[in-house]
Amino acid sequence: MEAPERVARPATRTSTTKPTGRRGSNLTGLIFLLPFLIVYTLFLLWPVILGLRMSFFNWSLVGGGASEFLGLQNYRELFGDPVFWVSLWHTGLFTLLSTPPLVLLALVLAMLVNRLRFAQWFFRFSFFAPFVLPVSVVALIWIWLFQPGFGLINSYLTSLGLGEVAWLPDKNVAMITAVLVTVWWTIGFNFVLYLAGLQEIPRDLYDASAVDGAGSLAQARWITIPMLSRTTVLVVVLQILASLKVFDQIYVMYTQGGLNYPATRPIIGYVFDQGFTSYRVGYASAMSYVFFVIILAVSVIWFVVARRRGESA
Amino acid sequence: MESGATTPSRAGKAPAGAGRSRVESGLAFGVLLVLAVLWLVPLAWAVDTALKPESETIVVPVSWIPSHFTLDAFKQVLDAGNILRWYFNSALTSVIITALVVLLASLAAYSFSRVPFRGRGVLFWVVLAGIMIPPQILIVPLFTEMNSLGFINTYQGIILPQIASPIAVFIFKQFFDGIPHELEDAALVDGASRFRIYWQIYLPLSRPAMAAVAIFTFVISWNYWLWPFIALTGTNMMTIPVGLATVQSAYGIHNAQIMASAVLGGLPLLIVFLFFQRQIVEGIAGTGLKG
Amino acid sequence: MFWNLFGGGDGIRLGTMENKFRRENPDLGLESVTLSWGSPYYTKLAMATVGGGPPDVAIMHLSRKGAFAPAGLLEPLDTDLLSKYGIGADKFLPAVWKSAEYKGNVYAVPLDTHPFVMYYNTDICKKAGLLGPDGQLKPLEGPDEVIHAFEAAKKVTGAFGLSFYPNDPAGGWRLFYTLYSQMGGKVLSPDTKEVVIDDAKARRVLEFMANLTLDSKVASADSAYPDSVALFQSGKAGFYWNGEWEVTTFQAAKMPFSIVPFPNVFGGNQAQADRHSFVIPRGVDAERREAAIKFISSMMKSSMTWAEGGHIPAYQPVATSAEYKKLKPQSNYAGVADDVVLDPLAWFSGSGSQMEIQASATFQAVMAGQLTPAQGLDKFKADLRTLIEAPKPF
Numbered sequence: 001m002e003a004p005e006r007v008a009r010p011a012t013r014t015s016t017t018k019p020t021g022r023r024g025s026n027l028t029g030l031i032f033l034l035p036f037l038i039v040y041t042l043f044l045l046w047p048v049i050l051g052l053r054m055s056f057f058n059w060s061l062v063g064g065g066a067s068e069f070l071g072l073q074n075y076r077e078l079f080g081d082p083v084f085w086v087s088l089w090h091t092g093l094f095t096l097l098s099t100p101p102l103v104l105l106a107l108v109l110a111m112l113v114n115r116l117r118f119a120q121w122f123f124r125f126s127f128f129a130p131f132v133l134p135v136s137v138v139a140l141i142w143i144w145l146f147q148p149g150f151g152l153i154n155s156y157l158t159s160l161g162l163g164e165v166a167w168l169p170d171k172n173v174a175m176i177t178a179v180l181v182t183v184w185w186t187i188g189f190n191f192v193l194y195l196a197g198l199q200e201i202p203r204d205l206y207d208a209s210a211v212d213g214a215g216s217l218a219q220a221r222w223i224t225i226p227m228l229s230r231t232t233v234l235v236v237v238l239q240i241l242a243s244l245k246v247f248d249q250i251y252v253m254y255t256q257g258g259l260n261y262p263a264t265r266p267i268i269g270y271v272f273d274q275g276f277t278s279y280r281v282g283y284a285s286a287m288s289y290v291f292f293v294i295i296l297a298v299s300v301i302w303f304v305v306a307r308r309r310g311e312s313a
Numbered sequence: 314m315e316s317g318a319t320t321p322s323r324a325g326k327a328p329a330g331a332g333r334s335r336v337e338s339g340l341a342f343g344v345l346l347v348l349a350v351l352w353l354v355p356l357a358w359a360v361d362t363a364l365k366p367e368s369e370t371i372v373v374p375v376s377w378i379p380s381h382f383t384l385d386a387f388k389q390v391l392d393a394g395n396i397l398r399w400y401f402n403s404a405l406t407s408v409i410i411t412a413l414v415v416l417l418a419s420l421a422a423y424s425f426s427r428v429p430f431r432g433r434g435v436l437f438w439v440v441l442a443g444i445m446i447p448p449q450i451l452i453v454p455l456f457t458e459m460n461s462l463g464f465i466n467t468y469q470g471i472i473l474p475q476i477a478s479p480i481a482v483f484i485f486k487q488f489f490d491g492i493p494h495e496l497e498d499a500a501l502v503d504g505a506s507r508f509r510i511y512w513q514i515y516l517p518l519s520r521p522a523m524a525a526v527a528i529f530t531f532v533i534s535w536n537y538w539l540w541p542f543i544a545l546t547g548t549n550m551m552t553i554p555v556g557l558a559t560v561q562s563a564y565g566i567h568n569a570q571i572m573a574s575a576v577l578g579g580l581p582l583l584i585v586f587l588f589f590q591r592q593i594v595e596g597i598a599g600t601g602l603k604g
Numbered sequence: 605m606f607w608n609l610f611g612g613g614d615g616i617r618l619g620t621m622e623n624k625f626r627r628e629n630p631d632l633g634l635e636s637v638t639l640s641w642g643s644p645y646y647t648k649l650a651m652a653t654v655g656g657g658p659p660d661v662a663i664m665h666l667s668r669k670g671a672f673a674p675a676g677l678l679e680p681l682d683t684d685l686l687s688k689y690g691i692g693a694d695k696f697l698p699a700v701w702k703s704a705e706y707k708g709n710v711y712a713v714p715l716d717t718h719p720f721v722m723y724y725n726t727d728i729c730k731k732a733g734l735l736g737p738d739g740q741l742k743p744l745e746g747p748d749e750v751i752h753a754f755e756a757a758k759k760v761t762g763a764f765g766l767s768f769y770p771n772d773p774a775g776g777w778r779l780f781y782t783l784y785s786q787m788g789g790k791v792l793s794p795d796t797k798e799v800v801i802d803d804a805k806a807r808r809v810l811e812f813m814a815n816l817t818l819d820s821k822v823a824s825a826d827s828a829y830p831d832s833v834a835l836f837q838s839g840k841a842g843f844y845w846n847g848e849w850e851v852t853t854f855q856a857a858k859m860p861f862s863i864v865p866f867p868n869v870f871g872g873n874q875a876q877a878d879r880h881s882f883v884i885p886r887g888v889d890a891e892r893r894e895a896a897i898k899f900i901s902s903m904m905k906s907s908m909t910w911a912e913g914g915h916i917p918a919y920q921p922v923a924t925s926a927e928y929k930k931l932k933p934q935s936n937y938a939g940v941a942d943d944v945v946l947d948p949l950a951w952f953s954g955s956g957s958q959m960e961i962q963a964s965a966t967f968q969a970v971m972a973g974q975l976t977p978a979q980g981l982d983k984f985k986a987d988l989r990t991l992i993e994a995p996k997p998f
Contacts, residue, residue, distance in 0.1 A: 029430030196598030465655030
């Protein structure tokens with residue numbers, strides 16, 4: 001699938017044989033592109049612009065249109081809004097807590113599975129199956145697992161002589177709960193990425209090192225992990241970006257299971273609440289934009305890092 | 314050079330025969346088994362609960378084996394009616410979205426790859442830039458826009474925002490770029506229109522890419538929660554993820570039923586996964602390697 | 605299409621009432637959907653009304669009127685039509701009816717009043733010597749008597765004297781507002797533009813609340829709602845402060861309990877309460893509106909069933925009936941309806957609102973010892989001011 005890109009674009013070759021000529025191909029090119037472009041502009045680009053516009057107004061969900069022009073007031077308000085910063089903190093904390101396990105555990109799982117000569121199918125299924133489940137199913141299952149008393153987890157804790165944990169309502173535990181569920185749910189994706197990366201590593205390296213007396217751990221340290229660096233960068237960045245956007249599972253576990261929302265509400269959650277619960281879509285748009293800038297910054301940093309790594313490799 | 318991809322099970326493994334490696338393999342297998350069981354327990358417990366009589370779901374201490382297994386919970390959930398409607402909504406929207414994503418993206422990608430026209434380069438970057446836009450920031454203005462179009466709580470309101478996928482365009486373009494020009498040149502000499510070339514040569518050849526995009530799009534659109542949650546306000550229009558996240562059981566807390574609805578909600582995609590495991594995994598791997 | 609937020613025992617009761625309507629009106633095709641209680645319910649209701657596809661009739665806490673009626677999200681109800689189906693103003697107490705009005709129009713039909721009350725375990729209180737010769741709880745008055753009673757109960761249970769749920773988006777607020785109102789305190793000015801809290805009174809209330817969990821330790825600051833139910837039901841607490849709606853839960857568990865109005869702690873009998881009501885979202889067409897009113901009328905007439913769940917019915921023919929007066933323990937506290945205080949009416953307040961959630965979180969922190977009462981009060985006032993100052997979205 002990765003054939004090298006042709007160097008020369010033989011535009012002149014085709015145009016001399018085609019009756020319609022270059023202008024015709026202009027039209028054709030655009031016509032092919034048009035369906036996609038129309039939908040793309042209307043429903044991806046236009047909302048971005050509209051959102052920016054809305055952020056400058058006291059736009060209301062129920063008012064039906066722009067009310068007063070506020071200029072930068074929404075932005076000024078959000079920078080002084082403690083709940084905005086708390087929500088941002090929740091998102092950051094979630095990212096901080098979820099990224100290491102989702103990266104490291106996925107790597108360990110992939111390395112272990114890669115060693116096996118059989119039953120790979122079974123393990124791939126076990127770790128990846130949760131990923132194809134919708135968030136609601138994941139939430140309902142885990143809410144059930146986290147119940148006090150007859151919930152499976154607390155039940156096993158008490159049978160081991162430990163105390164029960166109020167996984168959902170306790171504000172000191174709720175974030176951990178959200179992270180646990182997310183790790184279970186999404187590790188499969190990173191796991192598969194790592195598996196693919198592992199299979200790209202030439203076997204000769206391992207054979208050669210074994211001849212030199214290297215054991216598994218040494219091999220892992222000196223061959224596997226360095227050779228995986230490109231994959232790791234990809235996994236880490238994708239994971240960070242995904243974690244920053246967290247909302248779905250926290251919200252669904254809150255509404256259907258009583259997860260402590262004030263202790264876990266991420267920035268997207270606050271955007272949702274301001275926009276749809278408090279009707280203040282202008283303010284919500286301003287927050288969305290600030291968040292967008294943060295995401296772009298992370299993406300740009302990755303792009304630069306990946307480029308630099310690519311050059312040095 | 315021997316590529317690891319051709320002998321996946323041997324890559325990364327120390328030469329067989331060393332006693333150390335067999336112990337290590339055993340250890341690795343043991344650890345994996347424990348972790349895999351841990352990973353499967355939530356699903357197993359959900360299914361187990363769904364098959365129990367309601368009164369036995371809250372027994373303490375917990376037990377995996379009830380007095381008898383029963384399909385009552387499933388029957389009650391299906392009778393309640395909502396979930397079948399949600400299946401229909403999910404299936405309808407996901408199929409349409411998948412078909413349109415493939416069509417629109419492949420058309421656009423063909424144009425980018427093979428049809429020279431003015432502004433092609435710029436437009437390609439404009440499209441690619443769309444990958445950077447997180448859907449989460451769109452929900453507020455999109456609701457406003459869709460509302461003014463009267464598309465809230467409609468199928469088109471769900472479908473339209475999901476059919477323009479820059480990533481799909483990228484994947485198709487990469488694939489098309491790799492198809493030799495000779496095929497197209499020959500067809501052009503024969504007087505074939507661009508569209509025929511696209512439809513009869515490039516599209517069929519791109520089956521691997523098409524499969525990957527189709528499967529991915531289907532899974533992602535089926536599981537999409539955020540926008541449908543906002544845009545589908547009527548309970549009979551909801552898709553499976555939205556319905557399960559919004560509606561509660563009105564008749565007390567029936568845990569077996571809740572688990573039954575969760576199992577039913579997850580089943581379609583688990584089945585899809587079982588059938589298309591290879592494509593899904595290869596799709597992720599392929600995109601990852603390119604990234 | 606009918607939306608409600610009644611799960612658990614209330615949900616079952618509602619189902620019975622709905623089935624009666626279905627039997628009598630098979631042609632109207634009632635579909636009832638239950639959504640989760642609280643802020644998400646109102647978000648969904650507002651979005652459905654704005655975006656199209658709202659239910660024909662929905663439950664709304666009257667304390668949320670300020671977020672829905674002025675925003676134009678509700679249909680004004682045709683009073684002639686209401687009278688035609690027997691649910692006109694004459695069937696309700698004037699004060700209750702008035703709370704459903706806004707700027708001269710009627711926007712809701714009140715179903716019930718559900719106040720904050722006190723449950724007590726009759727066995728435990730007997731052992732603690734708290735019952736009078738008639739087997740009823742001796743009335744408690746003043747903060748000291750109340751705490752002593754809880755301490756006595758705690759000695760019997762060995763665990764807690766009082767069950768309560770500070771770890772909840774509504775718990776802390778309900779308790780605070782009850783106690784504060786007993787002192788005659790007000791939170792917001794009538795135009796909801798100013799915070800008019802009496803600092804001294806509010807601080808006393810918070811100190812009392814903190815006392816319960818930190819000093820006399822008769823209650824736990826960590827209890828979430830389900831925990832609190834379980835705690836009282838299993839006899840690990842002798843008293844329980846909550847709304848009356850758990851009556852069926854405890855009756856079904858066959859535990860020995862009764863209910864009395866919330867005690868007079870700070871000089872009054874006020875208790876926080878809210879009212880469930882039926883509303884019709886804006887945009888529902890005339891034909892469905894009439895069907896909705898028919899449905900509401902049927903629900904009202906069945907509100908005896910509803911009252912069995914503990915709520916005080918708003919529909920007078922039921923509230924004044926002999927049958928209702930005989931209900932125990934409902935009759936113990938039915939008189940409270942005159943003394944209830946509803947949440948201050950602003951667009952950001954009411955059941956499941958931002959104000960309630962923030963206040964409850966602050967008050968829980970006070971009860972957990974993370975904030976002093978003075979700090980808690982400052983935070984509460986600051987949060988209120990932020991809500992007031994935010995540009996009103998309509």
